[in-house]
Amino acid sequence: xxxxxxxxxxxxIQEGExxxxxxxxxxxxxxxxWYRQNSGRGLVHLILIRSNEREKHSGRLRVTLDTSKKxxxxxxxxxxxxxxxxxxxxxxxxxxxxxxxxAGTTVTVRA
Amino acid sequence: ETGVTQSPTHLIxxxxxxxxxxxxxxxxxNTVSWYQxxxxxxxxxxFQYYREEENGRGNFPPRFSGLQFPNYSSELxxxxxxxxxxxxxxxASSPGTFLNYGYTFGSGTRLTVV
Numbered sequence: 066x067x068x069x070x071x072x073x074x075x076x077x078i079q080e081g082e083x084x085x086x087x088x089x090x091x092x093x094x095x096x097x098x099w100y101r102q103n104s105g106r107g108l109v110h111l112i113l114i115r116s117n118e119r120e121k122h123s124g125r126l127r128v129t130l131d132t133s134k135k136x137x138x139x140x141x142x143x144x145x146x147x148x149x150x151x152x153x154x155x156x157x158x159x160x161x162x163x164x165x166x167x168a169g170t171t172v173t174v175r176a
Numbered sequence: 177e178t179g180v181t182q183s184p185t186h187l188i189x190x191x192x193x194x195x196x197x198x199x200x201x202x203x204x205x206n207t208v209s210w211y212q213x214x215x216x217x218x219x220x221x222x223f224q225y226y227r228e229e230e231n232g233r234g235n236f237p238p239r240f241s242g243l244q245f246p247n248y249s250s251e252l253x254x255x256x257x258x259x260x261x262x263x264x265x266x267x268a269s270s271p272g273t274f275l276n277y278g279y280t281f282g283s284g285t286r287l288t289v290v
Contacts, residue, residue, distance in 0.1 A: 069218075098278055105264060105286075107180075108219070110278030153218050163209065163232060164279065166218030 069097075069154045069167035077173045084141040086170040088154030089134075095157045097130055097137050098164065102151045111139075111152075144174045180269050182282035189257050189289050197252040197285045199267030207231070208250040209279065210242060211266040219266055225250055226272075254287075262289045 069090045078084050088097070096115045100108040114121045114130045114137065121128045127140040141148055151171045155164040181200040189195050201208050207226045211219035221234035225244035239255040248269070254261055264286050268279035 100278075100281075105215075105284075107182075107266060107281040107283040108268075108279075110280070113278050155218075163221040163224065163234065164219075165221070166211075168216070168218045 069156050069165060071152070071154055071167045071170040073170060074168070075171045075173070077175065078144055080144060080146060080174055080176050082144055084144050084148070084172050084174075086139050086152055086172070088137045088139070088167055090137075090154075090156045090165075091135065092158060094132075097128075098155045098157070099126075099128060099137075099139050100153045100155060100166075102153065102169070103149075108153065141172075144172075146174050146176050148172060149174045180267055180280050180282035182265075182267050182285050184285060185283065186286045187288070189287065191257055191259060191289055193257050194253065194255045195257060195287060197254075197265050197267075197287070199250045199252070199269075199282060201248045201250065201267075201269035202280045205269035205271050205280065206248050207270045207272055208244055208248065209268045209270070210250070210252050211268065212236075213264040213266060213284070215263070222252070257289045259289050262287060 072087045098113045099111040102108045112123045112128050114128050125142045130137045151169040153166050153169045155166045183198045209224040210222040213219040222236050223233040224231045228244045241253045244250045264284045266284045267282045
């Protein structure tokens with residue numbers, strides 16, 4: 066079974082709008098990462114947030130982490146057509162060596 | 177600085193055959209992990225190699241095996257292929273085993289078993 070679950074499974078927005086997706090996980094983590102995947106190709110690392118951090122920004126991306134609720138959110142502001150992709154959260158369990166991925170959120174940005 | 181390179185990009189094999197997938201890690205990265213991604217799902221951890229030794233393994237049968245070479249490149253071997261092995265196989269490198277930084281992924285090898 067997968068550690069993380071993204072919500073919603075799919076999201077369709079107009080160019081210029083914001084996109085928000087959520088990730089819930091089950092057990093304690095060291096950090097949580099977000100990745101983007103275009104059309105079934107390789108994953109691109111977007112942002113890493115450590116368990117002692119609550120919010121992190123990178124360009125148009127904002128990630129929050131609530132360890133008490135075991136959840137994270139990824140916000141993409143002012144979306145562009147190039148943001149069309151699948152987004153995955155991945156958790157690093159404490160003292161583990163692997164990333165556990167959710168099933169992803171598919172985002173479509175309409176021109 | 178080069179990224180992670182995987183070969184081949186696409187492959188079609190017959191059930192029962194064996195396959196070898198290759199990965200060149202990013203310069204300076206000594207750890208390679210392999211993931212299997214079935215259609216519509218997230219990647220699943222297969223195993224990790226650190227300095228030529230297997231450093232951890234996911235829930236995959238022994239017919240999935242790997243190697244890491246002194247230059248930190250890696251191979252994934254799958255014997256006795258089954259139809260369910262059809263997937264995108266992703267290689268990821270990192271500068272160490274501790275996951276305090278993001279992985280660098282290759283573009284993957286799309287394996288189809290018929």
